[in-house]
Amino acid sequence: xxxxSARALARYQSMAAAARRQRRLEHWLPWIVIxxxxxxxxxxxVAFGIAEFILPAxxxxxxxxxxxxxxxxxxxxxTLYCTLAGFGMAIVGGVLLGVAIGSxxxxxxxxxxxxxxxxxxxxxAVVPILxxxxxxxxxxxILTAFLISFFPIVVNVATGIxxxxxxxxxxxxxxxxxxxxxxxxxxxxxxxxxxxxSLKIAVTVAFVGAIIAESVAPNAGIGRLxxxxxxxxxxxxxxxxxxxxxxxxxxxxxxxxxxxxRTTGWATRGQNQNLAAGG
Amino acid sequence: MxxxxxxxxxxxxxxGGVDGTLALQDCSMNVQEGEFVxxxxxxxxxxxxxxxxxxxxxxxxxxxxxxxxxxVDGPVTIAGMAFQSPTLLPxxxxxxxxxxxxxxxxxxxxxxxxxxxxxxxxxxxxxxxVGLEGxxxxxxxxxxxxxxxxTSLCRALIHEPKLLMLDxxxxxxxxxxxxxxxxVMQDVWMVRRPTVILVTHDLREAVYLADRVLVMSARPxxxxxxxxxxxxxxxxxxxxxxxxxxxxxxxxxxxxAAARSGEEVTI
Numbered sequence: 440x441x442x443x444s445a446r447a448l449a450r451y452q453s454m455a456a457a458a459r460r461q462r463r464l465e466h467w468l469p470w471i472v473i474x475x476x477x478x479x480x481x482x483x484x485v486a487f488g489i490a491e492f493i494l495p496a497x498x499x500x501x502x503x504x505x506x507x508x509x510x511x512x513x514x515x516x517x518t519l520y521c522t523l524a525g526f527g528m529a530i531v532g533g534v535l536l537g538v539a540i541g542s543x544x545x546x547x548x549x550x551x552x553x554x555x556x557x558x559x560x561x562x563x564a565v566v567p568i569l570x571x572x573x574x575x576x577x578x579x580x581i582l583t584a585f586l587i588s589f590f591p592i593v594v595n596v597a598t599g600i601x602x603x604x605x606x607x608x609x610x611x612x613x614x615x616x617x618x619x620x621x622x623x624x625x626x627x628x629x630x631x632x633x634x635x636x637s638l639k640i641a642v643t644v645a646f647v648g649a650i651i652a653e654s655v656a657p658n659a660g661i662g663r664l665x666x667x668x669x670x671x672x673x674x675x676x677x678x679x680x681x682x683x684x685x686x687x688x689x690x691x692x693x694x695x696x697x698x699x700x701r702t703t704g705w706a707t708r709g710q711n712q713n714l715a716a717g718g
Numbered sequence: 719m720x721x722x723x724x725x726x727x728x729x730x731x732x733x734g735g736v737d738g739t740l741a742l743q744d745c746s747m748n749v750q751e752g753e754f755v756x757x758x759x760x761x762x763x764x765x766x767x768x769x770x771x772x773x774x775x776x777x778x779x780x781x782x783x784x785x786x787x788x789x790v791d792g793p794v795t796i797a798g799m800a801f802q803s804p805t806l807l808p809x810x811x812x813x814x815x816x817x818x819x820x821x822x823x824x825x826x827x828x829x830x831x832x833x834x835x836x837x838x839x840x841x842x843x844x845x846x847x848v849g850l851e852g853x854x855x856x857x858x859x860x861x862x863x864x865x866x867x868x869t870s871l872c873r874a875l876i877h878e879p880k881l882l883m884l885d886x887x888x889x890x891x892x893x894x895x896x897x898x899x900x901x902v903m904q905d906v907w908m909v910r911r912p913t914v915i916l917v918t919h920d921l922r923e924a925v926y927l928a929d930r931v932l933v934m935s936a937r938p939x940x941x942x943x944x945x946x947x948x949x950x951x952x953x954x955x956x957x958x959x960x961x962x963x964x965x966x967x968x969x970x971x972x973x974x975a976a977a978r979s980g981e982e983v984t985i
């Protein structure tokens with residue numbers, strides 16, 4: 440290949456530098472946005488002299504976090520535990536039912552309407568029943584987290600399995616493959632990107648479920664902490680609870696995303712390839 | 719004459735119940751063991767239906783399909799298939815894609831674990847035969863369309879099927895790649911000698927590859943003409959410019975034109 444001309448080289452280098460700058464910016468952008476939001480919040484509260492029990496300033500919330508760190512810690516661990524337990528159950532149940540629905544037209548026709556109906560019920564309305572059945576304790580939040588995060592997993596796994604190319608099924612069937620072989624060799628791997636997409640939704644709504652149950656049946660957890668704090672008009676503590684919940688949600692989302700990138704890179708390689716070919 | 723390897727005897731195929739579409743009617747054909755047969759016809763004439771009947775993926779509405787001496791009443795397990803789209807598994811490397819049939823065929827799945835090195839060597843040898851040596855560690859998306867289709871061919875051949883069913887396997891490729899793959903296909907066939915049924919709408923492809931070309935009528939499809947191709951092998955692109963080759967394709971084109979207009983033709 441001929442040497443690049445000086446002008447082409449300069450242009451190439453400036454493009455590469457611009458691409459690097461953009462990547463760096465993309466990396467820090469979420470933090471800049473979050474930091475900016477808190478700064479703006481602080482400025483508005485101070486500038487307009489908004490009362491603490493209406494909208495506490497970020498520094499009030501931080502003070503509250505420091506003051507109440509022990510109950511915050513304990514309650515968020517309870518909430519995290521209940522969320523993860525419910526979420527884990529939703530993964531197991533959701534994958535099993537998703538496989539059944541995705542691979543069998545009979546199961547799909549039979550169960551789907553019921554599932555839709557069930558998913559339309561606001562989960563907050565189910566909590567009192569769970570309390571009657573299981574009493575006030577860890578079970579209502581665990582089961583609410585399960586119920587709310589179950590559906591997206593089922594739908595996505597089923598979609599992944601149901602959309603296997605008919606030709607590919609033919610190839611395998613003409614080799615004497617049993618339906619089970621087709622699910623294991625093709626259906627499940629193919630459903631993985633859908634599954635992880637659903638996990639990212641499910642893990643965040645699982646928190647919603649757990650906290651709803653904790654606020655209806657205040658026993659422990661962030662939900663209870665928020666209820667107690669608001670009944671005492673300790674609004675900074677309410678916000679502290681909300682922010683910690685948001686933080687836990689982001690961390691779990693990142694974990695799900697990390698596993699997704701590691702295991703199903705083949706599904707998103709188009710984007711990675713474009714980045715790699717950017718030079 | 720020995721008994722044909724594939725016998726299709728007055729077969730009809732109707733989709734979707736009594737008033738459904740009639741895809742095939744009174745369709746009969748025979749294929750000898752080790753023979754390379756191409757089926758051509760106007761689009762929508764039920765060529766792909768024929769593939770599914772022979773492999774037992776769908777049952778015929780009427781008539782009999784006999785493969786390797788026994789009547790087909792469920793998926794035959796001796797067939798390799800390749801389609802217009804390569805249908806590779808994007809999460810598997812090329813070698814693992816080629817070896818997929820070994821994991822499901824009853825004959826090989828038990829032996830695969832113990833004899834993996836031998837099987838892998840076999841897969842690599844096959845990849846070499848189609849000109850994909852050294853690509854076994856790549857993912858499908860790293861390969862061009864033609865290379866993916868070669869991989870798909872290897873996958874159809876890895877379990878050494880006695881019957882190879884090809885459903886327009888080259889039609890999504892550009893002309894140059896397609897002609898290149900004809901040669902590859904011919905090489906593979908001359909080395910392995912499987913019975914091949916190739917469904918295509920490319921007459922040059924049919925004449926280049928096949929020992930015998932069958933022409934199907936418009937829907938409901940049946941075989942309306944047959945041409946033996948006696949050109950010497952291995953055929954090359956040069957062959958396609960010879961008068962004999964040209965005369966054959968011109969002949970076939972007339973049959974297709976007639977089939978499209980629905981006329982009866984006499985052979």
